[in-house]
Amino acid sequence: NAGVTQTPKFQVLKTGQSMTLQCAQDMNHNSMYWYRQDPGMGLRLIYYSASEGTTDKGEVPNGYNVSRLNKREFSLRLESAAPSQTSVYFCASSESPFVAGANTEAFFGQGTRLTVV
Amino acid sequence: AQSVTQLDSQVPVFEEAPVELRCNYSSSVSVYLFWYVQYPNQGLQLLLKYLSGSTLVKGINGFEAEFNKSQTSFHLRKPSVHISDTAEYFCAVRLTGANNLFFGTGTRLTVIP
Numbered sequence: 001n002a003g004v005t006q007t008p009k010f011q012v013l014k015t016g017q018s019m020t021l022q023c024a025q026d027m028n029h030n031s032m033y034w035y036r037q038d039p040g041m042g043l044r045l046i047y048y049s050a051s052e053g054t055t056d057k058g059e060v061p062n063g064y065n066v067s068r069l070n071k072r073e074f075s076l077r078l079e080s081a082a083p084s085q086t087s088v089y090f091c092a093s094s095e096s097p098f099v100a101g102a103n104t105e106a107f108f109g110q111g112t113r114l115t116v117v
Numbered sequence: 118a119q120s121v122t123q124l125d126s127q128v129p130v131f132e133e134a135p136v137e138l139r140c141n142y143s144s145s146v147s148v149y150l151f152w153y154v155q156y157p158n159q160g161l162q163l164l165l166k167y168l169s170g171s172t173l174v175k176g177i178n179g180f181e182a183e184f185n186k187s188q189t190s191f192h193l194r195k196p197s198v199h200i201s202d203t204a205e206y207f208c209a210v211r212l213t214g215a216n217n218l219f220f221g222t223g224t225r226l227t228v229i230p
Contacts, residue, residue: 042123045217090160105166106218111159
């Protein structure tokens, strides 16, 4: 059981380049999330998808777009990368809290370390 | 608005000594509370969670936490730490009925031999 899988694990971009971070989960979870982790700031929510077909902004959405391709996959796109987007990106998934008795635990991928030069 | 505060950014402790990592939150509604651990160059793993019921929650690796509603705290404790507990620990809050987790800034626990 793979859980949450992120690709790639490492990436270096030049300023202005674009790229898409991929995330897939095999736990049949409804909700998926993208976080960024920066030193001294913990994890901050970029976007989330409560269920297939819906996406919503989190705390720090500027410069990013997302696509909930299907129930399993949730991608994060940087259209024009900037040095301020150098970070470690984590994808996570969980059952929807709106389902009575749902386990609200979030499961995380291993992260993508992105450097923008 | 909700927030999570981890007052200690770094906690050094000797092996086999007890440790407490502090977490306070602010929220006007009921919350679910979590502690996650992150080992170097890895993702986050759930240590324990409080959803409802008993305020003392036991997790993996000998950790436990106590939910104190009046003090809005959820401190993590372990009576005797090991070298392998060296990691970064994150407290997180989720509002009941909401979809997103809010994380504290993390506490780096270093166990000294």
